[in-house]
Amino acid sequence: MSNLFEALQERGFVQQCTNVEQLSRLLSENQITYYAGFDPTADSLHAGSLVPIMAMAHLQRGGHKPIAIIGGGTTVIGDPTDKTEMRSMISAQQIEKNGASILQQLQRYLDLGNTAGFFLNNAEWLLSLNYIEFLRDIGKHFRVNEMIKAEGYRQRLEREMGLSFLEFNYQLLQAYDYLCLFQKYDCVLQLGGDDQWGNILAGVDLVRRIEGKRVHGLTFPLLTTAGGAKMGKTAGGAVWLDSDKTSPYQFYQYWINIDDRDVERFLAFFTFLPMDEVRRLGSLEHDEIREAKAVLAYQATKLAHGKVEADKAQETSRAAFGGGGLDLNAMPTTTISTERLDSGIPIMELFHEVGLTTSKSEARRLIQQGGAYVNEKQYKTIDVIIDADLLEEDALLLRAGKKRYHRVVLGEA
RNA sequence: GGGGGUGUGCUUGAGCGGUCAAAAAGGGCAGACUGUAAAUCUGUUGGCAAUGCCUACGGCGGUUCGAAUCCGUCCGCCCCCA
Structure with missing residues (x-):
């Protein structure tokens, strides 16, 4: 394992890090256990999650041991970040289910579920917490004036955004996660997006205060595309x-x-x-x-x-x-019954039905603007009826714009 | 707890009681140009059984022939005071 840290750095994974020299040495001289959290708010990860996943994979390939955490304990409270909507309460079963799907996806990149690495739900230790004990044992280590200096909170405080006490506490919970992982699994490195920096540091501090041990944190840059859009x-x-x-x-x-x-x-x-x-x-x-x-x-x-x-x-x-x-085989396909096609389907309806547009009005616009094609023939009027006469080899090839295709085949719909 | 603000479409952000499906910009989509890219230009951008109808300007209720615009109340957020 020659200089894994530099390799990560070279690939662009390193945004902030607790201590470059120490971490670099730790990674090249020892086999360590590290972790990153994944939110079970949906039943699938998306391209944005690939940054932490790839980083974890690099480390695992370098001989280190990953722990993937799903936030079962924190997600049941509901994520207060999105204040415009009612806090979405996700049921424990849903989280369980989401977690299972996410685990499957992670396993394509990481070796989890055995001694090489594993997968945990922080509900395991968070749900049974006792408030008073938590305040006494953990809360006493946090200084509010320190906490509000954390970039994430400061921004929220300076801008016109609310910050609920609940949300403020996320930092403590996440720090507590780190502490538990350190105590149980000797986990000494936490990875996360740069927005997690404050929370990661809180965990590092907590471990130092309670256990007197130095652990590390590393954040990734928050990726945007060159066009400025959110990655993925x-x-x-x-x-x-x-x-x-x-x-x-x-x-x-x-x-x-x-x-x-x-x-x-x-x-x-x-x-x-x-x-x-x-x-x-x-x-x-x-x-x-x-x-x-x-x-x-x-x-x-x-x-x-x-x-x-x-x-x-x-x-x-x-x-x-x-x-x-x-x-044609890899194209999204919709099956339509022979009878329906024989009786004719308005072109607008067809485009909408197969999902190429989200509404019929959008389909109308698409057609009127010359973006609608059937079997590569452009149709610019909305009163066109598509019927069996247009079939080519028992199928229709719909196209919206330049790149979005959809195939319609006959069958028992 | 007191006072003052504020809440608009995907986002930011205008909006005189009627002419507001709501200015403007960004974003999206389509067309032209291209390299399945970027930039640029043009059109378009709530829905529908579409010269009309429905839904929409934080929630609920009220005033009015008529409200995003006025009043009450509730909720969220911001600032000042305690």
Whole structure:
């Protein structure tokens, strides 16, 4: 394990860190246990979560032992950050279920569930806490005037944002997590997004105060795309790791479609390619950079969905955009009964029904603006009726805009 | 607890009691140009059985022929005082 820390740094994972020299030495001289938390608010992780996941994977490959935590204990309270909506209370069962799905996804990247690494729910120790004892044993170590200096809180206080006492306490709970993990598993490093820095430091402090031991924290930069958007978001919503929510093909396309300026950074973050290769690919220009994007897309898809799916997505993409025919098999498909088609379906309805537009009005606009195609023929009037006469090989190929395809086949709908 | 503000569409943010589905910008979508990129230009951007109807300006109630605009109340947020 030669200088794992530098490797992480080189790939761009390091934003802030408790102590560079100590951590660097710790990583190269010892086998340590480290952890990062994942929120079980949804039943799938999304592309944004890949940063911590990849960092954890690098460390595991370097011989260290990961613990993935899901915030079962904190999520039951509801996340107060989103103050515009009623706190969404998620049931314990839902969290349990979400956690299970998330675990499955993590296992594609990490070896969990045995001695090489494991997965815990912080509900295990948080739910049984006694308030008075907690205040006495843990609360006494926190100074409010220190806490409000933490960047996250300060911003909330300075801006026009509320900060509930509940939310203020997240820091204590998270710090307590760290303490428990240190005590039970000798965990000495916490990873997280840069917004977690304050909470991570709180944990580091707590361990020092109670156990007198020095533990570490490391944060990742919060990734945005060159366009300034949040990483992993598209018009259609988040890019999920769950293949039912975001198909491997869509996942692949997300990476293919990124901004040129993000290529090198993303290759470093989201693939395991050696940095020499990353830099070479990142320096390609003009047409060639598409090759770099293809590598990124393929590698990222392979990690998330496996080689078979990645190969399929790549073929589909090449076929669709490389000039050849389209790969119909990997395309989202809707089945419509023969009778319905025989009686004719208004084009607007069809586009809306298969999900290419979110409303019929949107379908109308799409059509009127020339973005609607059936079997690669443009239709610009909304009164077109699609019926069996338009079938080609018993199917219809719908297209919205340049890139979104949908196939309609006949069958028992 | 007292006083003063404020709450608008995906976001920021205008909005005289009628002409407000609501200015403007950003974002999104589509078209042109391209490299499945960026930049630029054009159009578009609540929904629907669509020259009309429904829903929407924090929640509820009221005044009015008529309210995002006035009043009451509740809730959230901000500032000052305690």
